[in-house]
Amino acid sequence: MATTQTAPEMKYTVIDSRSRDGLRMLLAELWQYRELIYFLVWRDVMVRYKQTVLGLMWAVLQPLIIALTLSLFLGRLAHLSSDGLPYPVFAYSAMILWQLFSQALTGASNSMLENERLVTKSYFPRLVIPIAAVLASLLDFAVALVVLVGFLAWFRVAVSWTLLLLPCFVLLTVVIASGVGFLLAALNVRYRDVRYTLAFLVQFWFLATPIAYSSSVVPQRFRFWYGLNPMVGVVEAFRWSLRGAGPAPLVLLAISCAVALLLLLIGLAYFQHAENTFADTI
Amino acid sequence: MRTPSNSSNPLAIRCEGIGKCYPIGSRERYRTLRDTLADFVRSPLRHLSAPSAELWALRGINLEVRRGEVLGIVGRNGSGKSTLLKILSRITKPTEGRAEIHGRMGTLLEVGTGFHPELTGRENIYLYGAILGMAHAEIARKFDEIVEFSECERMLDTAMKHYSSGMYVRLAFAVAAHLETEILLADEVLAVGDAAFQKKCLGKIGDAASRNRTVLFVSHNLLAVESLCSRAICLHGGQIVLEGPTAAVTSRYLQNWMPKFKEVFHPDPGSAPGNDYLRLRRASIHPQYGDQQERLTVRTPLVMEFEYWKLSPHTVIDLGVEVINEHGVNVFTTGRLGSPPAAAGLLRSTCLIPGDLMNNGSYRVHVTVFLNGNAGVGYFEDLLAFELDDAPGGPRGNYNDFWPGAVRPAMEWKTEHLEPLPAPLAGEYKS
Numbered sequence: 001m002a003t004t005q006t007a008p009e010m011k012y013t014v015i016d017s018r019s020r021d022g023l024r025m026l027l028a029e030l031w032q033y034r035e036l037i038y039f040l041v042w043r044d045v046m047v048r049y050k051q052t053v054l055g056l057m058w059a060v061l062q063p064l065i066i067a068l069t070l071s072l073f074l075g076r077l078a079h080l081s082s083d084g085l086p087y088p089v090f091a092y093s094a095m096i097l098w099q100l101f102s103q104a105l106t107g108a109s110n111s112m113l114e115n116e117r118l119v120t121k122s123y124f125p126r127l128v129i130p131i132a133a134v135l136a137s138l139l140d141f142a143v144a145l146v147v148l149v150g151f152l153a154w155f156r157v158a159v160s161w162t163l164l165l166l167p168c169f170v171l172l173t174v175v176i177a178s179g180v181g182f183l184l185a186a187l188n189v190r191y192r193d194v195r196y197t198l199a200f201l202v203q204f205w206f207l208a209t210p211i212a213y214s215s216s217v218v219p220q221r222f223r224f225w226y227g228l229n230p231m232v233g234v235v236e237a238f239r240w241s242l243r244g245a246g247p248a249p250l251v252l253l254a255i256s257c258a259v260a261l262l263l264l265l266i267g268l269a270y271f272q273h274a275e276n277t278f279a280d281t282i
Numbered sequence: 283m284r285t286p287s288n289s290s291n292p293l294a295i296r297c298e299g300i301g302k303c304y305p306i307g308s309r310e311r312y313r314t315l316r317d318t319l320a321d322f323v324r325s326p327l328r329h330l331s332a333p334s335a336e337l338w339a340l341r342g343i344n345l346e347v348r349r350g351e352v353l354g355i356v357g358r359n360g361s362g363k364s365t366l367l368k369i370l371s372r373i374t375k376p377t378e379g380r381a382e383i384h385g386r387m388g389t390l391l392e393v394g395t396g397f398h399p400e401l402t403g404r405e406n407i408y409l410y411g412a413i414l415g416m417a418h419a420e421i422a423r424k425f426d427e428i429v430e431f432s433e434c435e436r437m438l439d440t441a442m443k444h445y446s447s448g449m450y451v452r453l454a455f456a457v458a459a460h461l462e463t464e465i466l467l468a469d470e471v472l473a474v475g476d477a478a479f480q481k482k483c484l485g486k487i488g489d490a491a492s493r494n495r496t497v498l499f500v501s502h503n504l505l506a507v508e509s510l511c512s513r514a515i516c517l518h519g520g521q522i523v524l525e526g527p528t529a530a531v532t533s534r535y536l537q538n539w540m541p542k543f544k545e546v547f548h549p550d551p552g553s554a555p556g557n558d559y560l561r562l563r564r565a566s567i568h569p570q571y572g573d574q575q576e577r578l579t580v581r582t583p584l585v586m587e588f589e590y591w592k593l594s595p596h597t598v599i600d601l602g603v604e605v606i607n608e609h610g611v612n613v614f615t616t617g618r619l620g621s622p623p624a625a626a627g628l629l630r631s632t633c634l635i636p637g638d639l640m641n642n643g644s645y646r647v648h649v650t651v652f653l654n655g656n657a658g659v660g661y662f663e664d665l666l667a668f669e670l671d672d673a674p675g676g677p678r679g680n681y682n683d684f685w686p687g688a689v690r691p692a693m694e695w696k697t698e699h700l701e702p703l704p705a706p707l708a709g710e711y712k713s
Binding site for chain 2: 012013014015016017033035036038039040042043046047050051115117118119120121122123124276277279280
């Protein structure tokens with residue numbers, strides 16, 4: 001939409017109906033507006049827990065209760081395999097990663113609509129909004145992660161150097177959520193159907209990801225197709241880094257990375273294509 | 283009034299053939315995926331060709347603004363003023379044309395965009411500052427100044443949902459006023475707040491101009507435009523129809539582009555404007571006595587008449603009438619809300635405006651339709667327009683120079699002789 005050029009005397013902004021911004025331009029502008037991203041994240045975090053009694057406790061309670069329920073019904077009663085981890089650790093670790101993913105995805109998808117006035121009344125790179133929504137979900141994850149450390153100690157899980165790779169898998173989760181989130185955020189501006197589809201999508205995706213069960217239960221001949229869900233590789237790798245033993249899920253992880261990158265590119269491309277008309281259609 | 287800026291000043295904004303087109307119907311609230319799929323099934327190739335109906339909100343805008351210039355933009359609603367500001371501020375992209383912006387730009391299309399009711403005043407100052415594009419350090423440096431300007435010191439650590447609307451606006455403008463960009467785009471920001479605060483805001487925009495900043499100022503308040511801007515443009519139907527020194531533009535705008543109708547008449551109930559509650563048949567303003575075609579003067583007692591079909595049998599419908607002068611100032615609002623209910627049918631409401639009340643000038647009349655004495659359910663903008671000529675007599679007596687004031691009411695005056703001159707003054711006067 002706009003490019004900043006260096007003219008002999010000074011820099012100036014050009015608004016041109018025909019030009020399109022490149023990726024480098026976008027990154028430069030995002031960097032310029034980094035403080036706004038920070039403030040929007042801060043706002044989301046502040047607002048989320050104002051007027052709640054339990055505050056940040058909610059970040060832990062939700063995955064904890066679901067993990068305990070799963071432990072009781074699937075671990076104790078159904079005796080599902082948990083890949084060498086105590087079942088509660090097995091379920092809770094995947095749950096907090098899933099919570100990060102679903103919160104980031106939902107937050108990003110609804111972010112443009114929730115910030116409608118900002119979009120129609122002020123200018124900044126539009127991508128700032130879904131990025132801030134994704135980043136805001138990291139705080140809950142950080143709190144839940146602290147509790148995971150407690151779990152590991154309580155169940156005396158022997159950790160190894162593989163734990164150091166854990167941030168990479170968190171990053172990968174954020175990338176997947178961003179890619180899909182950018183796409184849905186832009187679609188949501190034009191098609192309000194997205195809002196209704198989203199809850200269903202997240203639920204379906206949850207079942208298609210090895211959170212309550214281990215991916216080893218999936219028959220070999222379906223594993224490639226199953227692995228195309230990028231969250232499969234991330235969750236497996238996340239658990240592997242906690243367990244610190246056995247072979248790393250390298251193939252699944254490779255597919256996951258490739259799909260994540262592809263989703264990010266698609267999300268960015270569509271968002272950039274659609275953002276020119278956001279203010280007119282929202 | 284500021285002197286017109288020197289054309290040798292460096293360029294701040296240049297527009298070349300800027301146009302913005304909306305396909306008609308694209309501004310509907312939202313589309314569902316089903317609509318798009320259905321369209322596609324019905325005519326798969328249609329969206330490859332040009333849309334059948336389109337509306338050019340703005341077309342062929344060529345404009346140059348020099349640094350330090352304060353440009354006023356006037357025009358009726360829907361003339362494209364806001365679209366122009368949205369394009370220049372990059373909120374929306376032009377359909378055609380090109381513009382250059384030299385310098386950092388700040389946009390004030392609405393005060394308080396992005397304020398969050400759950401956050402405190404202090405928190406919102408930082409958030410709003412960031413949205414306006416101010417750096418954290420910049421806000422921190424001006425924080426005390428902002429708080430002082432806003433007059434909200436006591437409430438600073440209270441959530442904004444507990445603020446009154448006046449405080450909300452003051453805090454918002456205080457932050458915006460401290461935005462120190464080289465170029466400022468401001469739209470109707472003064473339409474809010476009380477008179478004293480509006481004056482303070484105008485002063486702040488004036489300051490900006492005197493410090494060699496460039497301001498584009500959109501307002502319906504022609505007085506504000508006249509006092510702030512050295513040059514003005516008038517938009518009509520998406521094009522620049524007037525351009526030049528402010529006073530010349532505003533006076534020609536009033537003459538040519540303001541509606542002048544003392545009567546509107548819609549004899550056919552089927553096509554009469556209105557809504558679910560009422561259809562307007564006739565509205566008029568005319569002298570209370572004598573020749574109906576006579577020119578209206580400040581001394582003429584006037585009658586405003588509204589005839590309408592009332593559709594709902596069990597509700598009370600009232601009209602609220604706003605009379606706006608040529609400077610965009612509401613001179614008075616009148617209406618007697620909550621008058622007794624009447625059956626459905628054709629009704630007539632009349633309102634008498636006494637002579638010797640209003641000053642001379644051009645007036646516009648907006649009418650709001652009220653349901654059951656409190657809820658506004660309809661609005662007729664610029665329903666009537668009329669001019670009041672000056673006339674001798676009345677409060678003016680035989681004085682025939684400019685008579686200032688929003689109104690010119692005949693007040694009761696009395697002057698009495700109390701006592702003869704005291705000694706030191708007697709004989710002072712030499713004729």
